[in-house]
Amino acid sequence: MGTSLLLPIIDLSSPEKISTAQLIRQACLEHGFFYVKNHGISEELVERVFKESKGFFNLPLEEKMALLRRDLLGYTPLYAEKLDSSLSSIGDSKESFYFGSLEGVLAQHYPNQWPSEGLLPSWRQTMECYYKNVLSVGGKLLGLIALALDLDEDFFEKVGALNDPAAVVRLLRYPGEVISSDVETYGASAHSDYGMVTLLLTDGVPGLQVCRDKSKQPHIWEDVPAIKGAFIVNIGDMMERWTNGLFRSTLHRVMPVGKERYSVVFFLDPNPDCNVKCLESCCSETCPPRFPPILAGDYIKERFRLTYATS
Ligand SMILES: O=C(O)CCC(=O)C(=O)O
Ligand SMILES: [Fe+2]
Numbered sequence: 001m002g003t004s005l006l007l008p009i010i011d012l013s014s015p016e017k018i019s020t021a022q023l024i025r026q027a028c029l030e031h032g033f034f035y036v037k038n039h040g041i042s043e044e045l046v047e048r049v050f051k052e053s054k055g056f057f058n059l060p061l062e063e064k065m066a067l068l069r070r071d072l073l074g075y076t077p078l079y080a081e082k083l084d085s086s087l088s089s090i091g092d093s094k095e096s097f098y099f100g101s102l103e104g105v106l107a108q109h110y111p112n113q114w115p116s117e118g119l120l121p122s123w124r125q126t127m128e129c130y131y132k133n134v135l136s137v138g139g140k141l142l143g144l145i146a147l148a149l150d151l152d153e154d155f156f157e158k159v160g161a162l163n164d165p166a167a168v169v170r171l172l173r174y175p176g177e178v179i180s181s182d183v184e185t186y187g188a189s190a191h192s193d194y195g196m197v198t199l200l201l202t203d204g205v206p207g208l209q210v211c212r213d214k215s216k217q218p219h220i221w222e223d224v225p226a227i228k229g230a231f232i233v234n235i236g237d238m239m240e241r242w243t244n245g246l247f248r249s250t251l252h253r254v255m256p257v258g259k260e261r262y263s264v265v266f267f268l269d270p271n272p273d274c275n276v277k278c279l280e281s282c283c284s285e286t287c288p289p290r291f292p293p294i295l296a297g298d299y300i301k302e303r304f305r306l307t308y309a310t311s
Contacts, residue, residue, distance in 0.1 A: 005210060005222040007031060009230065012140065013038035021147035028148065028235055032248030033210055036199070037230040039137045041130075046229075049130045049171075049264055050203060052123045056097060056115055057173040057262075064095075067113045072168070072304065073098045074113040078175070081307055084189035084253075093185050093256060097171045102128055104164040106271075127169065130264075135167050138199060138268040141233065145197065149243065150281060161196065161270035166300065168267045174207065176260040187254035187261065190219070194303045195236040195269030195296075202226045205261035211251040219251070238270060238299060241291040244282040272297025 008027040014020045027034035056064070067075045076098070079091035099114075101107035114124045139162060146155040156162050174187040187207055192214075202208065209221040224232060240249040254261070270276065277293030 003222050004225055005031075005033075005212075007034050007224065007232075009035040009037055009227070010144075010233075011038050012036050012040070012137070017144065017147060017153075021144045024144050025148035028145070028247040030248075031210070031212060032235040032240075032250035033224065033252075034233055035227050035230040036137075036141065036233050037227070039231060041133045041137060043229060045126075045130060045133065046201060046264075048122075048126045049201075050262055052120065052126045053097075053171040053173070053262055053264065055120050056123065056171065057095060059115070059119060063115070063119060064097075067097070067115065069098065070113065071110050073100055073110055084186075084191055090185065092188050094172055094174045094187050094254070096173070098168055099127060099131070100166070100168040101164065102131060106164050106166060131167075131169055134169065134199060134266045135165075135268070137231070138167065138197060138266060141197060141199070142268070145239070145247075149247075149279065151279070156196070156270075159270075159274060161274045161296070163274075164271050166195070166269040166272060166296070168269070170265040170267065172261075172263045172265065174254060174256065174261040174263075176258060185256065187256050188252075190251050190253040191307075192240075192249040192251055193234060193236040193267060194238065194300055195267050196239045197268050198234050198236055199266040199268070200232040200234070200263060201265075202232070202263040203261060204228070205257065205259050207254045207257045207261055208232070209253055209255060211253075214251045221253070224252075236267070236269070237303075238276050238296060241276050241294070241299075242279055242282070244278045244287065244290055246282050269300060270296040272300070 064075045069076050076096045078095050081092050099112045142156045143153040146153050204226045208224045211219040211221050235247050235249050237249045239247050274296045275293055276296055278289035283289045
């Protein structure tokens with residue numbers, strides 16, 4: 001493994017919103033990655049989520065295949081996805097399960113697929129509870145990110161991003177053993193996340209690495225160790241577009257370390273009808289917008305198409 005990166009730690013319970021927002025600003029300018037502690041989600045709930053996730057991935061393959069991903073939600077088997085579509089290797093060495101909105105228009109259009117209660121009796125209840133909790137943490141964080149950009153705290157509500165947001169939990173399992181192949185395989189190949197902000201929990205097994213300067217070759221990869229109880233948070237590409245590249249959506253990947261690894265990712269993406277366009281405070285005559293305005297739904301659709309096109 002490479003060198004470990006000491007990322008800033010944000011205390012979400014701090015009553016000092018302005019100074020917390022300042023710390024977030026610094027973290028987003030420098031790394032696009034930071035830790036969030038004291039977020040209010042109990043350790044007990046997190047343990048239950050990991051336990052239920054293991055229960056699901058331990059099911060026979062045919063049970064998991066019965067929940068194969070449809071309209072973005074459900075099970076993706078090993079090697080189904082290639083996050084770095086430029087690679088010639090087989091897909092990434094991981095299996096996953098996505099679930100999303102519990103209520104609202106998106107929940108109606110994209111209904112969740114749940115494992116049967118007969119197989120995993122407390123699964124749905126645990127996952128729904130986690131979804132509600134992590135969505136609330138994500139909303140709080142976006143308020144601070146808005147403050148960090150000198151915007152009103154409810155900016156992302158006002159532009160419609162959080163009105164029925166496209167928020168998704170993704171359970172991941174990386175197998176310990178990797179198939180032998182002539183080309184290098186990854187747990188998750190190099191990518192940046194697509195949305196606004198991502199909140200990640202891992203079981204402590206290493207493997208996550210970030211590349212702080214994607215424009216510099218060769219890429220330099222640094223390890224991001226887990227901190228027990230804290231989220232690893234990173235900025236996504238749509239936030240980078242909103243901020244004209246001021247807030248960084250940092251390249252990251254998961255390397256296989258010869259040990260099974262579980263993680264739980266929460267992607268907080270804007271409502272599909274939200275128009276993501278450069279913030280006025282982030283552009284000027286000398287620094288014009290680098291990205292044209294785009295509807296969040298169109299942007300996400302295209303990114304998913306590229307990720308799954310080559311599998
Ligand atoms: O599993 C991890 O630690 C990171 C996963 C990730 O980056 C992703 O799914 O976008
Ligand atoms: Fe990611």
